[in-house]
Amino acid sequence: MHDQVYLTLKQAEFWEPGFEIRKFVNKVLLTALAELPNSQQPLPAEQLAAVIKKINRTKA
Numbered sequence: 001m002h003d004q005v006y007l008t009l010k011q012a013e014f015w016e017p018g019f020e021i022r023k024f025v026n027k028v029l030l031t032a033l034a035e036l037p038n039s040q041q042p043l044p045a046e047q048l049a050a051v052i053k054k055i056n057r058t059k060a
Contacts, residue, residue, distance in 0.1 A: 012019050033039045043051065 009021050009024070012024075013021055042048070
């Protein structure tokens with residue numbers, strides 16, 4: 001994420017009542033991904049396993 005985008009998000013978090021960065025970013029990303037039909041295709045098993053492994057590492 002570019003520094004200016006992060007700064008703008010933090011400004012919104014400070015000044016906008018009820019603004020939550022995580023919820024906002026998730027909503028925006030899901031909207032953008034809905035415009036990319038291929039983003040809805042399941043990953044091949046090998047790629048899916050790699051992604052799940054990475055997700056699990058970041059949660060540990």
